[in-house]
Amino acid sequence: MKRFIAFWSIFIYSIVGFVICAQQDTEFMISNSVNIRKAPQNHTDAQICEGETYLWNGKTYYDSGEYSETITNQDGTTVTVTLSLSISPFPDLTVRPDTAVEAGEELELWTKGADFVSWEPANLVTKTAEQRFFASPAQSTLYTITASTKVESRNLVYNGSFEDGNVGFTTDFMFFRPYSPENVVFWGYYTITDKTQGFRWPSSALGYGGGGNMLLADGYDYPGATVWEQMVNVEPYTFYAFSAQVMSCYISNSHNSYALLQFLVNNQQIGPVFHSPSELYEWVQFYDIWYSGEAVEATLTIKNLNEDGVGNDFGIDDIRFEPMSCSISEDVLVLVWQHSTADTAVCQNQLPFTWNTKHIAEQGVYVDTIVSSTGYRDSIVTLNVTAYPSYDGIIDRQTITEGQTYDWEGDAYSVSGYYNKKLTTIHGCDSAVTLRLDVIEKTKKTREIIADICEGDGYDFYGEIMTEEGMYQKKIEYADYDSVITLRLFVHPVEYDDEYANIYEGQTVTWNGEIYDAPGNYTIRQQTEYGCDKFVTLHITLLEKTVRTRQVSAVICDNQTYTFYGETYNSTITVTHEEHYAEYDSIVTLDLTVNPSYSDIIDEQTIDYGDSYTWEGDTYSKSGDYTKTLTTKDGCDSIVTLRLNVEKTYVYPLVENISISNQCADNQQLDVELLQSGGAIERMEISFSGRDKGYGFAPQSIMMPQEHNIVTHSARAGDYTAHVDCYFDNEVVYTADIKFTLYYPSAVLEQAWNDVMVVLTQEYNGGYDFIAFQWFEDGRMLEGQTDSYIYQPLRMGAEYSALLTEVDGTQLMTCPLVATEQTDITLYPTLLTKGQRVKCYVREDAYFVVYNSIGQVIETGNIDNGWSEISVPQNEGIYVIKIVVSADKERTYKIMVR
């Protein structure tokens, strides 16, 4: 489109240029004016669009600028002509892209980048709003947008500012030169006047241009009177801006005395009717755009539509008719979808087929877009394809038996084979079907019946009654097969049976739910396992009753009882018990003998205090009743009682001293030494308090003189105080607080070898945490031995002890540990590989035993003193080797062979 415009622009400019040039030597006339003004002959204004060239006087110009040429006329004279060439740009137009809408849908035809646009075809534009165009086309339409942008350039109107006076235009008004400033003009007159001369309006009325001439007119009652008109040459397809300054200079408030000016181009009104300003002397601009289309001339007209002669005075100045920028056109295609739907039905064997651009291979809905009568691909057609089945090669497989017929599609078949028929479905489609008929031979089936009947009965064997035992056969023919039935018939006879029963008098027999109480023969009818009659007879015999007797003898003591058939007897007696049964009568006789027993025989004795009395093997020294149960010669109890009285003629004891010996903490009892005179105390009550109570001592009572020890329970080593109360005749006769010490047990020490004695740690010594050590040998302090162990040859039999200090400052001796000869046995290694031997060292001759993991003896042998080797099993595993020096000197090692 731009190329099209550019081409025509060049063409039109060429024509215009020619015309201008042609007019340069001519005068142009204003129809009603006598004023003639020669157009300049030596100057040309020209305008081209971007990218175009301008041909002037045989030369081509590309750029804007002022150009001059000297031309020699035919008469030999020369003239200098000038050219003002300007380049008008194209607007930077952007239009909406091509689009597609549904019919009736409104869309906006927007543009950007241009001041003025027009849409063609305009009749398909529904409404416009400030360069926004809306359309709702019924069918696809190609819209052409022509756009232009205002360019400040040249005014095509000659003398639009009236500076040349009353020339260059035509008018229906009469020209009048005013003689008084009071009367601007008369109705229907106009004048060209200097805005600064002879008028009464204030300086503000100078208004537009600040000075110079203007056209001043007074409207009158001539309808549609032309105020101003001028014809100008225009370029086709170009926008022009038509504008003028208008002022009201006399307004009558009693009339509608505002000028109503109509602006026309080629007799077509542009813009609305212009209302002259309501304020006096205020200049307001009329401005509107005209599109030239194909026109090359434009007659510009200003008419006054107000016919009121009162007021209605107005001024016009600076009439301009200016071209806009180069026009550019763009097309916007609006596709309006046209929908249509069609249905079609085909047989399956007609598929596939081609519809428009679609390949139809199966039933379904297909949509395609095709070119409509508008020439655009805007027709959306929908085809509903229904495919009815057609059948080809469908086989109906049937099987009949020899001798049968099969009816198929009106024909009967009895021979094996394939039979073809071509049919038509209800939708008219082909249906080629095949019958495959298989005729098979009859089969023979056999069946055997085993039947049991009773003697005298008959068996219905397919209509024939059989009464004799035996085997029968029948053949029955069916459509599909023949059946051979074999009957094995068994005839069972009537059976008889007898049963027997004995009863005593008064007894009954229950047989088959019936009660019988009298002798006789009773017969009932039953059925055998085959349902035949079976007669059973019960034979009942009456027997006579017998008498059974038994004698029972019993002996008891008089403090015992005897129970005989629920009765209890405790004296010598003979009783009889009878029982009567159906079969016999029982008579039992009891002879009971009762022997005497003795009790409460009291032997009362009196002795002196301190003496004792021996009675029935026991010795008694205290007053009291002592009972013993003896046995008489008849084995009955004889309970006798000794009442012993002790005369209290005792001596009151005098306790002189009580002491408790110091002991080792691991001793379970403490010796209490009592020094007394006079009598003897009976017991001591010993109690502990405070820390001592919690250190393993519990209150206890010591019975004297049998006991004399305090029992301890895991007491810790330390200093303790025991409170002792001595009793005599249940009275406290002596009280004392006795202090004693428990030493560390010897178990806190350990003899490692024959030359090492060591103190065990808290974990191994019972919970004592020591921080300082001093060793003793037989109570003699060993100078300098203050480590936790001593390493020196130990003297066998000597007592080794240590003075140990605990963390809390407690310092006590240990009980001594006697050094004993340690069996110095060394055996290594304990982890061996196969074939390796262990080495052993003993100081004396010894022997060894090797055990396996389940205790079996594997090997034994002797070991000489000194070093020797012991062979161990070659198999992997854990073994135990015991080295025995003597009965009390042996050591066991666990070794592993791998």
Added chain:
Amino acid sequence: MRKIINISILLLILANVSAQHFVGGTLSGSAGYMTDNIDITHSRFGGGADLGFVYEYQRGAFILDIGLQASWSVVGQDIDSMDIDYNMVDTRGIPFSYLGRITERTDKMLRTEASVPILIGAEVNNVYVLGGAKVNMTLLGLTRQNARLYTAGDYLGRYYDLFENMPNHGFYDYTPIKSEGRITFLPDVRLYGEIGGNVNTRLQAKLRIGLFAEYSLLNVNKGGYEADMVIPDLSRYMYIDMTNVYASKTVGSSPLHNLSFGVRLTMLFNVGGQSYDKNSNCHCMP
């Protein structure tokens, strides 16, 4: 190697009547050590000596030596202190931790080697230079490890203090200990260089004295050892045995190279060709 032999044969073929042939013996004394990249070892210089037979071909200034040598060398490594901790059971059947420390350890090796030197060089004005390769193979490697041993018995909380300094119970107080063993090395090719001069003697023989240096081009570490450097000796009660560091798994794949240098005496007797003029340095006209 094959290439060197071929070149040597070619040189012999090229010999003409003007060439001289010498045989003789060599005797050397050297100092050297083995290099490794083990963290805990510090190589210490050792000494060595070799005795060999040599054949020399000389034509003009050019000399070619081929020989066979037997050498003995002692090298060693100082080992950093090592701690040990073994769980054991004493003769009483009581378990304890056998703690210890090995200090002042030195691992020494006495190697008997055989080598074939193939050397070329020049002799000008009684000054000679020899260089080449020396194929070396260790025939016998004996090791001796010396150290001081401290051990103690930690009775796992049973006793307050460690049992120390009870040698009859296996607790030693930095007692000198030693272990011996054997070791093998891979064959080696050594880069050998020697420079020296002829010494005037009254003998009709050529006596040379020179300084030499040689270095292993190949890694002689045989590798694949599984023994620890320190092993509780199961054949002796509570004793520690030591394996040479280069024969233990500590050596791993560490490259081992020999470096030695020393003084060599060579006595050569002319056995063919132009007679040897021990005063040949007079440059007299024939």
